[in-house]
Amino acid sequence: MADEPIRVTVWGEGRHEKRDANVLAHYPDGMHATIAAGIAEHAGPAVTVRCTTLDDPEQGLPDSLLADTDVLTWWGHIAHDEVSDDLVDRVQRAVLAGMGLIVLHSGHYSKIFKRLMGTSCALRWRNGDDRELVWTVDPAHPVAAGVPSPIEITNQEMYGEFFDIPAPDELVFVSSFTGGEVFRSGCAWRRGRGRIFYFSPGDQDYPVYHHPDVRRVIANAAVWAAPSATREPTPISYAPTDWFAKP
Amino acid sequence: MADEPIRVTVWGEGRHEKRDANVLAHYPDGMHATIAAGIAEHAGPAVTVRCTTLDDPEQGLPDSLLADTDVLTWWGHIAHDEVSDDLVDRVQRAVLAGMGLIVLHSGHYSKIFKRLMGTSCALRWRNGDDRELVWTVDPAHPVAAGVPSPIEITNQEMYGEFFDIPAPDELVFVSSFTGGEVFRSGCAWRRGRGRIFYFSPGDQDYPVYHHPDVRRVIANAAVWAAPSATREPTPISYAPTDWFAKP
Amino acid sequence: MADEPIRVTVWGEGRHEKRDANVLAHYPDGMHATIAAGIAEHAGPAVTVRCTTLDDPEQGLPDSLLADTDVLTWWGHIAHDEVSDDLVDRVQRAVLAGMGLIVLHSGHYSKIFKRLMGTSCALRWRNGDDRELVWTVDPAHPVAAGVPSPIEITNQEMYGEFFDIPAPDELVFVSSFTGGEVFRSGCAWRRGRGRIFYFSPGDQDYPVYHHPDVRRVIANAAVWAAPSATREPTPISYAPTDWFAKP
Amino acid sequence: MADEPIRVTVWGEGRHEKRDANVLAHYPDGMHATIAAGIAEHAGPAVTVRCTTLDDPEQGLPDSLLADTDVLTWWGHIAHDEVSDDLVDRVQRAVLAGMGLIVLHSGHYSKIFKRLMGTSCALRWRNGDDRELVWTVDPAHPVAAGVPSPIEITNQEMYGEFFDIPAPDELVFVSSFTGGEVFRSGCAWRRGRGRIFYFSPGDQDYPVYHHPDVRRVIANAAVWAAPSATREPTPISYAPTDWFAKP
Numbered sequence: 011m012a013d014e015p016i017r018v019t020v021w022g023e024g025r026h027e028k029r030d031a032n033v034l035a036h037y038p039d040g041m042h043a044t045i046a047a048g049i050a051e052h053a054g055p056a057v058t059v060r061c062t063t064l065d066d067p068e069q070g071l072p073d074s075l076l077a078d079t080d081v082l083t084w085w086g087h088i089a090h091d092e093v094s095d096d097l098v099d100r101v102q103r104a105v106l107a108g109m110g111l112i113v114l115h116s117g118h119y120s121k122i123f124k125r126l127m128g129t130s131c132a133l134r135w136r137n138g139d140d141r142e143l144v145w146t147v148d149p150a151h152p153v154a155a156g157v158p159s160p161i162e163i164t165n166q167e168m169y170g171e172f173f174d175i176p177a178p179d180e181l182v183f184v185s186s187f188t189g190g191e192v193f194r195s196g197c198a199w200r201r202g203r204g205r206i207f208y209f210s211p212g213d214q215d216y217p218v219y220h221h222p223d224v225r226r227v228i229a230n231a232a233v234w235a236a237p238s239a240t241r242e243p244t245p246i247s248y249a250p251t252d253w254f255a256k257p
Numbered sequence: 258m259a260d261e262p263i264r265v266t267v268w269g270e271g272r273h274e275k276r277d278a279n280v281l282a283h284y285p286d287g288m289h290a291t292i293a294a295g296i297a298e299h300a301g302p303a304v305t306v307r308c309t310t311l312d313d314p315e316q317g318l319p320d321s322l323l324a325d326t327d328v329l330t331w332w333g334h335i336a337h338d339e340v341s342d343d344l345v346d347r348v349q350r351a352v353l354a355g356m357g358l359i360v361l362h363s364g365h366y367s368k369i370f371k372r373l374m375g376t377s378c379a380l381r382w383r384n385g386d387d388r389e390l391v392w393t394v395d396p397a398h399p400v401a402a403g404v405p406s407p408i409e410i411t412n413q414e415m416y417g418e419f420f421d422i423p424a425p426d427e428l429v430f431v432s433s434f435t436g437g438e439v440f441r442s443g444c445a446w447r448r449g450r451g452r453i454f455y456f457s458p459g460d461q462d463y464p465v466y467h468h469p470d471v472r473r474v475i476a477n478a479a480v481w482a483a484p485s486a487t488r489e490p491t492p493i494s495y496a497p498t499d500w501f502a503k504p
Numbered sequence: 505m506a507d508e509p510i511r512v513t514v515w516g517e518g519r520h521e522k523r524d525a526n527v528l529a530h531y532p533d534g535m536h537a538t539i540a541a542g543i544a545e546h547a548g549p550a551v552t553v554r555c556t557t558l559d560d561p562e563q564g565l566p567d568s569l570l571a572d573t574d575v576l577t578w579w580g581h582i583a584h585d586e587v588s589d590d591l592v593d594r595v596q597r598a599v600l601a602g603m604g605l606i607v608l609h610s611g612h613y614s615k616i617f618k619r620l621m622g623t624s625c626a627l628r629w630r631n632g633d634d635r636e637l638v639w640t641v642d643p644a645h646p647v648a649a650g651v652p653s654p655i656e657i658t659n660q661e662m663y664g665e666f667f668d669i670p671a672p673d674e675l676v677f678v679s680s681f682t683g684g685e686v687f688r689s690g691c692a693w694r695r696g697r698g699r700i701f702y703f704s705p706g707d708q709d710y711p712v713y714h715h716p717d718v719r720r721v722i723a724n725a726a727v728w729a730a731p732s733a734t735r736e737p738t739p740i741s742y743a744p745t746d747w748f749a750k751p
Numbered sequence: 752m753a754d755e756p757i758r759v760t761v762w763g764e765g766r767h768e769k770r771d772a773n774v775l776a777h778y779p780d781g782m783h784a785t786i787a788a789g790i791a792e793h794a795g796p797a798v799t800v801r802c803t804t805l806d807d808p809e810q811g812l813p814d815s816l817l818a819d820t821d822v823l824t825w826w827g828h829i830a831h832d833e834v835s836d837d838l839v840d841r842v843q844r845a846v847l848a849g850m851g852l853i854v855l856h857s858g859h860y861s862k863i864f865k866r867l868m869g870t871s872c873a874l875r876w877r878n879g880d881d882r883e884l885v886w887t888v889d890p891a892h893p894v895a896a897g898v899p900s901p902i903e904i905t906n907q908e909m910y911g912e913f914f915d916i917p918a919p920d921e922l923v924f925v926s927s928f929t930g931g932e933v934f935r936s937g938c939a940w941r942r943g944r945g946r947i948f949y950f951s952p953g954d955q956d957y958p959v960y961h962h963p964d965v966r967r968v969i970a971n972a973a974v975w976a977a978p979s980a981t982r983e984p985t986p987i988s989y990a991p992t993d994w995f996a997k998p
Binding site for chain 4: 102106125126127128129130174176177179199200201202
Binding site: 172 | 390392393406433
């Protein structure tokens with residue numbers, strides 16, 4: 011509906027790439043660059059994509075950039091605690107005002123995801139080089155468009171239930187792993203005026219963000235999460251006296 | 258809350274037992290008898306349990322029995338089409354008025370389940386002697402009380418997504434299978450004043466209803482689905498003139 | 505996402521217009537023509553709109569037209585029982601395969617709505633010339649775009665709770681009436697691959713479908729309900745052997 | 752199911768009663784005492800009820816009391832900011848581990864409710880001495896048992912939409928007000944292993960907690976929110992190796 015491209019900002023923690031040769035081998039320009047390239051590749055002219063990282067000024071998200079972002083993607087892992095509470099406040103306000111948020115993999119434990127969910131967001135996990143199969147349980151959902159069911163990810167960390175999240179407003183994907191575990195791997199919520207999507211594939215130890223179907227899902231999610239209207243903060247109070255007309 | 262025992266009626270199609278030696282070997286008194294015994298065993302004095310089958314008078318559910326039932330369980334497979342539309346009408350009305358309904362395994366394709374869901378209720382399946390693991394995704398749900406996560410069912414038919422149902426009001430169990438498939442195997446809905454639970458384990462070719470955890474879940478579901486009040490048909494129309502007092 | 509216009513078909517019962525001078529005065533070309541004009545007015549080139557009625561051949565919906573429809577709107581009242589079960593079957597299949605369906609006002613009691621909901625769809629009502637206020641409870645929902653909260657409808661029939669429907673997947677509007685009653689007046693569901701929206705304003709005795717905000721909502725709903733992919737029937741069975749017996 | 756009474760703790764802010772003669776006139780022993788008496792009156796031997804307030808040691812909720820509480824009710828208004836973040840952390844953990852939480856009226860803006868919801872929890876309001884009608888939209892819900900639809904509250908503050916909360920898992924009550932506004936006044940959520948109910952009637956300026964139907968709803972909610980099992984913290988991580996590497 012919008013004629014303007016959706017302004018996507020890919021936020022990356024950017025730390026594994028600085029210390030783990032294995033991660034750097036998969037992602038020489040950083041995981042964020044690969045995620046951004048996947049979105050650009052699949053969403054095409056519908057989006058413009060920028061990258062930013064924790065070690066950039068203002069932890070990568072000055073107010074000016076946040077105000078210029080329609081959809082934010084978030085990947086973090088070993089530095090969740092370094093993200094300032096002030097940034098979490100600002101991102102939360104942006105989401106409630108309409109900005110879309112895509113949380114990826116270990117971002118389940120980020121401050122911003124826990125803030126928006128209200129739960130512990132804990133899960134089971136095992137780094138055991140499992141095969142993950144990502145099954146579509148809502149085949150008409152726009153986020154699932156154009157990918158096979160299942161998506162097969164040959165090498166991946168296992169994430170399993172119980173995943174301590176609010177029941178999703180829309181459950182799109184459920185994964186199984188070699189060990190027999192299952193996981194709600196694609197979950198959508200509406201919070202305030204914003205849309206949130208969590209997608210679990212994507213451990214730093216495996217080249218998951220090069221997988222074409224994974225890229226397609228993230229691009230779909232970015233388009234789906236875009237606000238349909240101008241961002242609007244929720245007012246703190248109202249004076250709706252126009253409807254007050256007692257006899 | 259109720260002091261009276263919950264009146265559970267176990268409806269069984271009862272046809273496989275008459276023609277398949279394998280089924281009869283697992284269930285010499287009929288699958289329904291085993292299901293009923295499991296409910297009685299686990300729910301104890303909280304319930305009274307009766308069995309009835311398709312080949313009983315009035316297809317097993319005369320009005321008098323339906324009126325005397327708090328929770329109905331339904332297992333059918335090869336004779337769904339024989340169930341009369343009149344019986345489907347009467348069971349639907351009872352559910353909307355407050356009766357609980359537990360639909361088991363191949364009952365997903367029963368007329369009554371399709372009637373209450375409004376969808377095709379189609380699913381993937383394969384009779385390949387899989388191992389099924391039933392994982393709890395809502396650990397505080399009363400239906401999941403007292404069972405391990407996962408429940409392991411050594412030999413079972415595979416049921417897989419996409420399962421064409423309305424998104425459950427409460428998703429309790431998700432299963433995986435040897436082939437890597439996943440399935441929303443424990444789903445709860447509220448319809449009218451009634452509660453509905455679908456639980457997928459239980460093919461006639463395997464002794465699944467002898468499994469203690471499966472029995473426990475069905476017993477839990479029967480207690481959970483019991484109406485909290487006297488059954489009450491939804492009125493067709495109202496005359497709420499007591500609130501009409503325009504100036 | 506689609507470049508092709510959305511093909512909207514407005515189905516009208518078309519009977520009140522033939523016998524009630526009051527209705528004909530409000531809707532000289534039929535209620536359906538006014539509904540169609542409102543959709544065309546607000547959705548513009550995003551849609552093409554056609555009308556059809558119960559008294560047209562094949563009750564207005566031959567297979568060829570149904571196959572050529574992305575979104576169907578449905579208004580009926582005094583002739584629900586005349587709609588053939590075969591047509592209900594065909595519309596249900598089309599919705600489950602991806603066609604959008606917008607059910608209006610007294611259409612809550614149509615066969616197709618009851619079929620898709622699985623409940624009685626009963627409600628309270630009073631034809632007492634109330635003022636209806638339609639409040640938005642999900643301000644970022646595309647169906648609520650561009651309308652004030654509340655929409656004020658000066659003269660309208662009262663529809664009140666309890667409305668016997670499955671809990672909506674998305675609740676968008678809640679109305680109040682002069683008598684103090686409330687009603688879930690804008691409700692969305694996903695069923696199979698299709699999207700369903702129920703919008704209650706619109707009694708034949710009042711010129712509600714000339715109200716610009718009501719027209720805007722229906723146009724929004726038509727765009728929202730359009731399938732994002734080619735319509736696809738749910739297969740009855742599968743043979744997913746490709747995922748079986750992998751090492 | 753539990754044989755032990757449900758241990759209910761009524762937390763009151765207790766400040767209005769110390770400074771507003773009007774509030775003290777309605778609630779000479781504090782609002783919390785009246786709320787507690789209503790729960791005890793309607794839930795009877797199913798509960799034991801204690802009161803505690805913000806000005807008690809450890810803001811009324813030392814760990815020992817929290818550990819001895821099955822269901823906590825929360826009323827606050829003018830001192831939300833004084834509640835320590837540490838207490839909010841501890842109450843959140845208790846809820847996620849299974850404790851029930853009933854949030855009343857202006858408690859919508861409490862730190863603990865905003866923490867668990869993840870949204871702003873803003874709403875419209877007007878202190879205009881409205882009549883509130885509380886309609887039941889889920890008549891079989893245990894929280895609505897035994898109260899008329901609508902409950903009529905003669906004098907009450909207006910709370911109106913948009914109420915910025917996650918879509919409730921179960922919507923039980925919707926209110927209308929003299930001014931024509933509507934409000935989702937009875938909302939249930941599951942978070943972690945805990946159940947949360949928000950019920951909006953109850954401003955300090957009106958004697959709402961003496962209303963027998965309001966008392967009945969709060970007592971129902973306390974029973975409904977009680978955990979069905981021993982409280983269990985969500986583990987931070989797991990080592991589910993028992994399911995790994997099976998053939």
